[in-house]
Amino acid sequence: MSGLGQIWEQLIQAVCRPPRDEYRIQDLLGGVGGVFSFGHTKARREDFQLTNTRGKRLEVSRFLNARTHTTTEPLPTVIYCHCNSGSRRDAEEAVFRLLPDGISVVCLDFEGSGMSEGDYVTLGAHEVDDVQCVIQHLRENGKASVIGLWGRSMGAVTALLCSQRDPSIAGIVCDSPFSRLRDLMLELAEEMKIPVPKYLVKVALAFLRRSIRSRAGFDIIEVAPIAKVEEAFVPALFGHAEDDTFIPKRHSELLYEKYSGEKNFVTFEGDHNSHRPLFFHTSVVIFFHNVLQLERSGAGPASASGLTSGLDRELFSFHSGGRQQVFPACHTTLCFATRPSPPFHPLLTSFILCFIRVRCFFFS
Known part of the structure; x- marks a missing residue:
């Protein structure tokens, strides 16, 4: 798995598979x-x-x-x-x-x-x-x-x-x-003072939403x-x-x-x-x-x-x-x-920065 893929996997794990x-x-x-x-x-x-x-x-x-x-x-x-x-x-x-x-x-x-x-x-x-x-x-x-x-x-x-x-x-x-839940996740991203537009954070969460729904069977928006x-x-x-x-x-x-x-x-x-x-x-x-x-x-x-x-x-x-x-x-x-466990905040930050640099090819 690529480095970006590992970050993405860790982010999903942080949300729906925390330490048991x-x-x-x-x-x-x-x-x-x-x-x-x-x-x-x-x-x-x-x-x-x-x-x-x-x-x-x-x-x-x-x-x-x-x-x-x-x-x-x-x-x-x-x-x-x-x-x-x-x-x-x-x-x-x-x-x-x-x-x-x-x-x-x-x-x-x-x-x-x-x-x-x-x-x-x-x-x-x-x-x-x-x-x-x-x-x-x-x-x-x-x-x-x-x-x-x-x-x-x-x-x-x-x-x-x-x-x-x-x-x-x-x-x-x-x-x-x-x-x-969606508001909480956006607040956590904002708290990190990530130097990217808010709309990109929302786009990242949209991708995360789709992955979690596919993996764990629930919609973070709901x-x-x-x-x-x-x-x-x-x-x-x-x-x-x-x-x-x-x-x-x-x-x-x-x-x-x-x-x-x-x-x-x-x-x-x-x-x-x-x-x-x-x-x-x-x-x-x-x-x-x-x-x-x-x-x-x-x-x-x-x-x-x-x-x-x-x-x-x-x-x-x-x-x-x-x-x-x-x-x-x-x-x-x-x-x-x-x-x-991998802290949620740094994972989210890392993902968003990588999301800006690299197209999310692993969604294909």
């Missing part, structure tokens, strides 16, 4: 046995497989509080949606915050991610079908009473698209979504939650870091402004991949207490939520299979090329 989170089953909370504890909470993990609408196997995990995992009654459930280079391992922040209240947490490896089958991620276009597959399974098997979604980055976009498609979802938490949110009425909590330079805060602001359902918007310090602060997690827990209509006891949602169970400390003890380990209280989600 490779792990072993023992790397999940609870290890091979699936039993673990944290703070004052004893928990259990159940793993299962589903087949999505494209015939690909999805790996799914369901986390349960020990006081609820033996019941046959459907449970209030939150499905965690990971980012483009993530996996179900990223659901730890949801498990640690929600399980103390008996909220079941379900997470999956999207098609093309983690242990699931598939070669490509689609930044929300196909991931929404994977979530609907999980929702259908939970409802048909009587495992979930009410269902909420919690997504980060690509997962937040997926949650937004699901809320428009399935109004029976109780509520969604959207951490750092983008409003329109990945635009901003076009759907006026038709969404599910309660939503938006969150965004003030110093996010990859997906700027204005993307969430635009989505929040157009969103038709009940909504709230919180901002916090940090960037796209930083640990989320206790303030944000407290907001998330209270939000799910309300939309999942949990029976409150004691002093209310904040004190009943596990936020006072020791998880608000910087570190906490985690027990699994007789072993004790110390983990951060909030597991950071690795998103958008934070794992080793």
Whole structure:
């Protein structure tokens, strides 16, 4: 493959084939046995497989509080949606915050991610079908009473698209979504201050669009939650870091402004991949207490939520299979090329400069 062809291939990979989170089953909370504890909470993990609408196997995990995992009654459930280079391992922040209240947490490896089958991620276009597959399974098997979604980055976009498609979802938490994929890509190019006319950048993206559609089966132009949110009425909590330079805060602001359902918007310090602060997690827990209509006891949602169970400390003890380990209280989600990979910005820059110098003969 020529040097230009290699650059082009790397650019496609940066968009729809970011570094895959490779792990072993023992790397999940609870290890091979699936039993673990944290703070004052004893928990259990159940793993299962589903087949999505494209015939690909999805790996799914369901986390349960020990006081609820033996019941046959459907449970209030939150499905965690990971980012483009993530996996179900990223659901730890949801498990640690929600399980103390008996909220079941379900997470999956999207098609093309983690242990699931598939070669490509689609930044929300196909991931929404994977979530609907999980929702259908939970409802048909009587495992979930009410269902909420919690997504980060690509997962937040997926949650937004699901809320428009399935109004029976109780509520969604959207951490750092983008409003329109095409706009985000143009912004990234502009941020690099590339000394070429804007129309050439758009031409380059047009070629990229065609290649990605051929390779991964989705259209980057159609990945635009901003076009759907006026038709969404599910309660939503938006969150965004003030110093996010990859997906700027204005993307969430635009989505929040157009969103038709009940909504709230919180901002916090940090960037796209930083640990989320206790303030944000407290907001998330209270939000799910309300939309999942949990029976409150004691002093209310904040004190009943596990936020006072020791998880608000910087570190906490985690027990699994007789072993004790110390983990951060909030597991950071690795998103958008934070794992080793060719950076998106230089790749885009290199491609555009090469595009100007050389005719794209490899499209023939």
